Amino acid sequence: MFSIPHIDRAVNDADSVKPMNSPDPAEQAQNSMTAMPALAQAASERQAGVASSVLQRIRTWQPRSSRLPDAAFRTLILLTAASVFAIVVFIVWELVDKSRLSLHQFGLGFFYGRNWDPVNGDFGALPFIYGTLLSSFLALLMAVPLSIGVAVYVTEMCPVRLRAIISFLVELLAAIPSVIYGLWAIFVLAPLLRDYVEPFLAKTLGWTGLFTGPMYGIGMLAAGIILAIMIVPIIASITREVLTAVPQNQREAVLALGATRWEMIRMGVLRNARIGIVGGVILGLGRALGETMAVTMVIGNRPEIAKSLFAPGYTMASVIANEFSEATGDLYLSALVQIGLALFLVTLVVNALARLLVWSITGSAGRARA
Amino acid sequence: MNQTATAFAIGAAVLVIVPLMAIFVYLLIKGVGALNWAFLTQTPKPVGEVGGGMANAIVGSGVILGIASLIGIPMGIGCGIYLAEYGRDRFGDVVRFTADVLNGVPSIVIGIAVYSLIVLRQKHFSAFSGGIALSIMMIPTVARATEEMLLMVPNNVREAAFGLGIPKWRTTLSITLRTASAGVITGCMLAFARVAGETAPLLFTAFGNQYWNLNPNQPTAALPLQIFTYAISPFDEWHRQAWAGALILIVMIVAAVAAVRIATSRGTLKGVS
Numbered sequence: 012m013f014s015i016p017h018i019d020r021a022v023n024d025a026d027s028v029k030p031m032n033s034p035d036p037a038e039q040a041q042n043s044m045t046a047m048p049a050l051a052q053a054a055s056e057r058q059a060g061v062a063s064s065v066l067q068r069i070r071t072w073q074p075r076s077s078r079l080p081d082a083a084f085r086t087l088i089l090l091t092a093a094s095v096f097a098i099v100v101f102i103v104w105e106l107v108d109k110s111r112l113s114l115h116q117f118g119l120g121f122f123y124g125r126n127w128d129p130v131n132g133d134f135g136a137l138p139f140i141y142g143t144l145l146s147s148f149l150a151l152l153m154a155v156p157l158s159i160g161v162a163v164y165v166t167e168m169c170p171v172r173l174r175a176i177i178s179f180l181v182e183l184l185a186a187i188p189s190v191i192y193g194l195w196a197i198f199v200l201a202p203l204l205r206d207y208v209e210p211f212l213a214k215t216l217g218w219t220g221l222f223t224g225p226m227y228g229i230g231m232l233a234a235g236i237i238l239a240i241m242i243v244p245i246i247a248s249i250t251r252e253v254l255t256a257v258p259q260n261q262r263e264a265v266l267a268l269g270a271t272r273w274e275m276i277r278m279g280v281l282r283n284a285r286i287g288i289v290g291g292v293i294l295g296l297g298r299a300l301g302e303t304m305a306v307t308m309v310i311g312n313r314p315e316i317a318k319s320l321f322a323p324g325y326t327m328a329s330v331i332a333n334e335f336s337e338a339t340g341d342l343y344l345s346a347l348v349q350i351g352l353a354l355f356l357v358t359l360v361v362n363a364l365a366r367l368l369v370w371s372i373t374g375s376a377g378r379a380r381a
Numbered sequence: 382m383n384q385t386a387t388a389f390a391i392g393a394a395v396l397v398i399v400p401l402m403a404i405f406v407y408l409l410i411k412g413v414g415a416l417n418w419a420f421l422t423q424t425p426k427p428v429g430e431v432g433g434g435m436a437n438a439i440v441g442s443g444v445i446l447g448i449a450s451l452i453g454i455p456m457g458i459g460c461g462i463y464l465a466e467y468g469r470d471r472f473g474d475v476v477r478f479t480a481d482v483l484n485g486v487p488s489i490v491i492g493i494a495v496y497s498l499i500v501l502r503q504k505h506f507s508a509f510s511g512g513i514a515l516s517i518m519m520i521p522t523v524a525r526a527t528e529e530m531l532l533m534v535p536n537n538v539r540e541a542a543f544g545l546g547i548p549k550w551r552t553t554l555s556i557t558l559r560t561a562s563a564g565v566i567t568g569c570m571l572a573f574a575r576v577a578g579e580t581a582p583l584l585f586t587a588f589g590n591q592y593w594n595l596n597p598n599q600p601t602a603a604l605p606l607q608i609f610t611y612a613i614s615p616f617d618e619w620h621r622q623a624w625a626g627a628l629i630l631i632v633m634i635v636a637a638v639a640a641v642r643i644a645t646s647r648g649t650l651k652g653v654s
Contacts, residue, residue, distance in 0.1 A: 073548070073549075076548075077548030077551075080550050081548050084549070084553070085549075087459065088459050088462050088466075088467060089463060089467070091455075091459030091460045091463060092459070092460050092464070092476050094460070095476060095479050095520065096476070096479055098483060098517055099479055099482065099483055099486075101494065101498065102486065102490065102491065105493070105498055106490070106494060108497070109497045156393065157393045158393075158397075159393075160389055160392070161393050164390035164391060164393065165394070167390075168387060168391075169394075177398070180398055180401055181397060181398075181401075183401060186574060186635070186638065187401075187404065187631065188577070188579070188605060188634070189578070190578065190580045190608050190609050190627075190630075191408070191578070191608070191630065194608060194612045194627050195403075195404045197613075198411075198612075198620070198624075243397055247397070271382070272383055272386075273382055273383040273386035274382075276386070277386075294485075298485075301485070301486070301490070303488065303581040304605075304609060308609070308612060308613060328487055328581070331489050332584055335493070336584060347493075348493055351490050351493045354487055354489075354490060355486060355487070358486065358490075359482060362482060362484075363478075363482060366478065366482075366485075
C-alpha cells in the first residue's frame with residue numbers, strides 16, 4: 012500500500028487530538044471515524060455547549076437513503092440481544108410458575124426434608140442437595156490439584172513442542188459428550204472400582220467410616236471420579252489463561268532473587284494468578300453442580316444420605332432426569348420443578364461469582380468458553 | 382521440593398491424559414466391533430432379537446440439530462453483532478453477563494423450561510421443542526464467539542467502508558461479518574458440536590422414538606438419548622449398540638471440529654488479521 016505523507020500526518024493528528032466535550036463511551040466509538048484536525052480545533056475554540064451540539068449533529072448525521080434501513084437493522088439486532096434477556100426471564104418464570112404447587116405445600120421445609128416418597132406425596136429434597144454437594148466436592152477435591160498441575164506443567168515446565176499437543180488433548184476432554192463419559196463410567200470405571208480400588212480403600216482407609224459397606228462400583232465415589240474427569244479441562248484451561256497472563260517480569264524478578272523453579276512458580280506465578288484460579292475452580296464447581304447424564308448413570312439413584320462413599324446416592328439433576336417424564340400427579344411434578352428451580356438459583360450464583368472473578372483478571376472482553 | 386513439584390506436575394499431566402486415551406481406545410475397540418451396515422440403516426429391534434440399529438436416532442438427531450441450528454445460529458450471530466457493534470456500553474456489559482449466565486444454566490433446567498412452555502401446551506413431545514431447547518444452549522456460545530471475531534476486524538476496514546458511503550447495516554453485514562466469517566463459522570461449529578452431544582434437554586422434549594419419524598411435531602429419536610437408554614438397560618445386545626452409537630456420535634463431533642479447523646486454515650481469513 013502506498014502512503015501519502017500529509018494525509019498520514021493528518022490522520023495521525025486526528026487520532027491524537029481529543030475533542031473538548033467529554034463524550035460517553037458510545038460517542039468515543041464514533042470519534043475515530045469523524046475526528047479531523049480542523050473540526051477538533053474549531054471545537055476547542057468555541058464554547059462547549061454550542062460546539063457539542065454541532066459536533067453531535069455532524070457525528071450522528073446519516074444520509075437520508077440509509078436512515079430507515081439502519082434503524083431497522085439496529086432494531087432487529089437489539090431484538091436478538093434482548094432475546095437473551097427474554098430467555099432467562101422466561102426460564103425463571105416457568106420454573107417459578109410450575110413449582111408454585113409444591114412451594115405452597117411444603118414451603119422452605121422442602122429443602123431439609125429427608126423423605127422422598129412419591130407414593131404418599133411426601134417430598135423432601137435434602138438427600139439430593141447432600142448428593143449434589145458431596146459429589147461436586149469430591150470432584151473438586153480430585154480435579155483442582157490435577158488441573159493446576161497440568162496447567163503449571165504446560166505453561167512452565169513443558170518442552171515447547173509438547174505444549175500444543177497436551178493443550179489440545181486437554182481441550183478434547185471437554186468436547187466429549189457427558190453421555191459418553193457415563194457410558195465409559197458404567198462399563199469401565201465401575202468394574203475397575205469394584206474389583207480393585209474399593210477393596211483397596213476399604214482395607215487401608217476403612218477405619219474412617221467413609222469406605223465401608225457393599226462394593227457395587229456404582230455409587231458416590233464413581234460419580235465423584237467421573238465428575239472430576241469432566242471438570243478438569245475447564246479448570247485447566249482457565250488456569251492456563253491466567254498463568255500466561257502473569258507478566259514475565261514477575262517470574263524474572265523472583266528468579267533474580269535466586270529462587271528454584273518451583274519457588275518461582277509458587278511465589279511469582281501462582282500467587283499472582285490466585286484470583287483467576289479461584290474463579291476457574293468456581294466455574295468448574297458450577298459445571299459439576301449442573302452435570303446430569305454422567306452422574307445419573309453411575310450414582311446409583313438411591314434417595315438416601317449415607318456416610319460411606321461406596322453407597323449409592325442421588326443428585327438434584329439426576330432425580331429430575333430420572334423421574335420427570337414419569338412423574339404422576341401435579342404435586343410430584345411440581346416438587347421436581349422446585350428442585351430444578353433450586354438448582355438453577357445455585358448455579359446462577361456460582362457462575363456469576365466465577366465470571367466476575369475471571370473477568371477481573373482477564374478483562375471484560377473475556378473468552379468465549381463453553 | 383523442586384523435584385517433587387516437577388514430578389507432581391508431570392504426574393498430573395499423565396493422570397489427566399490417561400482417562401482421555403482410555404475413553405477413546407474403549408470407544409474404538411467396543412464400538413467398531415458392533416458397527417455394521419445394519420446398525421446404520423435399521424431401526425431398533427425388540428429386546429432379545431439380535432441386530433437392529435440406530436438409523437432413526439441418527440436421522441432424528443440430524444432433524445433436531447437442524448432445527449436448533451436454524452434458530453440458534455442467526456439469533457446468536459445477531460446477539461454477537463449487537464455486542465460488538467452497538468453494545469460497547471453499560472447495557473452491552475449487562476447483555477454479555479446475561480449471555481454468560483445463560484451459558485451456565487444446567488441443560489436439564491432448560492429442558493424443564495421448554496417442557497412447560499411448549500410440551501405442556503401442545504400436549505405432546507416433539508422434535509421441535511427439542512430443537513428449541515438445544516438452540517437456547519447454542520445462543521450464548523455463538524454470540525460470544527461472533528463478538529470476539531467481530532472485535533478482531535480492524536477499525537480501518539469499517540472506516541474505509543463508511544468513507545465510501547456504505548451505510549452501517551450494509552457495512553456490518555457485507556464487510557465486517559464477511560471478514561470475520563471464518564471465526565464466526567468456527568464458533569457456530571463449536572456450539573453445534575457442544576449441543577450435538579446433549580442429552581438432558583431432550584429427555585422430556587423430544588422424548589425418543591422406536592420408529593422412523595421425520596415429522597418435527599412428533600416425538601423423535603436422538604442419538605445421545607438412544608445411547609443413554611441402551612446404556613442403562615440390562616441387555617448385552619443393547620450395550621453393544623450403545624458403544625457403536627457412542628462411536629458414531631464422537632466421530633460426528635470430531636469430524637465437525639476437524640472440518641472447521643481445516644476450512645479455516647485454508648480459508649478466507651489468511652491474509653487479514
